[in-house]
Amino acid sequence: MSRSPKLALYATFAAVSFIAALALGRPELAGLGAPFALVLAVGLSLPPPPTIEASVRLGRTRVLEGDEIEVELSLSAAEACEAQVALVLPKGIAPADAPLSFVLALAPGRPRSVTTRLACERWGAYWLGELLVRSGDRARLRLADQRIDSSAVLRVYPSRERLQSLVAPFETQPFAGNRVSRAKAEGIEFADIRPYVRGDRVRRLNWRASSRGQTLYVNQQHPERNADVILFLDSFAEAQRGNEGTLDQAVRAAATLADHYLAVQDRVGVVGFGGIVRWLTPASGTLQSYRIAEALLETEVNFSYVWKRIDVLPARTLTPQALVIALSPLLDKRGMYALVDLRRRGFDLAVVDVSPIPFADSLEGGVPDPQALRLWRLWRETLHLRYQELGVAVTEWTGGESLAKVVEEVAAFRRFAR
């Protein structure tokens, strides 16, 4: 409990008035100071500010980036008082044209509720519900400030983009799926013919080829299989300005790609390769979609000097013949070497370079040195060429562009490289 500035002022003014009245022999001054003394006497004799009970209830606890949610603040007090309450928002959550602070008159035993709207500007898991509450006695001479932490967790999932096509993996897995495998077995898509051997089913006989060749031939098909896709997020470093950074874009891209690959029955895994290495083994289905969404929320840049290689990843994380789509700003050598290492180990790799160049100008509006920027661009182009020499599709993606365009570019490079 703290004293209001009013208390000191009123006490001083009353004392000065009374002393001046005595010293100058002017009773009018006592009349001027008496009301201030009365406010002090009555105000301090009243009970101290009551303790406020407050809670926060979220309209929804799981939302997508850009969504708005309704938040209900409930306050109650044992005695009648006026409470000022302010909701403290974490970075990434903003008020949606609604007030964040309220002045409420509370009655004893009658809880009051107010609602406000919040805009979820950035993905992440947020502890929402920190309230700053100020109450006072009736005369507002004594004030009580409280910080109330409510345990409301809001999960804001990254926004998704609609993609028309996906980067097709070179190899498929032995499980049934929606992709036409390059292998020959039973399926729908015609692949080839071969001579009949004992045990082949009669329905697979190719009568036209058999009559022409005077021996029996059977059709071979490409089977429908699924593929393993590993989304490799380089989180060693990021370029950031304000609330937006390369990691934000990479996470949004990963969420989009994960959803689309899971929709076509592929198994999707996630590797967060940075100061802290996180992984999610490949799996398919709706449950995996939720798992990936949760895993992506934990992705962040953790500063570290430790040199890490992909050996730190468990073997089952990077499954054989998996397509690895790396989302990297290509800023940290550890991330760059890890990608080269992956390729040299025979992984089917595609790199989406989440360009840090748009973030090059500083927050203060300073323009980077053009010569330095040019050298940086040249260095990055050389790096792209080195990856391409290894057979890796590399595409630069600036946040303003559609991810679909980048996916098309990667797919086009892979068609050409093949």
Added chain:
Amino acid sequence: MLNAGKLRLPIYTLGAAALLSLSLPLLWRARDTWLPLFLLGAEFVSADSSGHLGAASIVAYAAGLIGLCELLFWFAELPPEASVDATAIGRRLLLLALSGFAAASLALVALFASSVRLGSALAALLLGALAAATLLTIPLLLVRRRQRS
């Protein structure tokens, strides 16, 4: 007694300074209302020195001064862009009216008490002690009533 004509300039100057200083807490939402309050007090002393102010003027000045201070503190306390409950506004206005009324009544009582002329010093001492005891009893009674309820 001072010459009223000579005091006119300092009265106007103090009045103007008090009004200007009122803009400080309003513009900067500062809780510091010391300057306007003491300048207005000095203005009152100057005006009273120039000639006897009527009882009505003193009572109105006292009520106005406390009302002004309450309003300034209320303004400084309110968070900007806050949504204020209508009941809270009603309660505040009621408190303001009560403060003004109590201030006017007390100023009147103080003026009346100061106008009483007692012949003996013993009677003056007894009356003074009674006034002080009454002043102290009011908050005590209020506290007790609160504890009982």
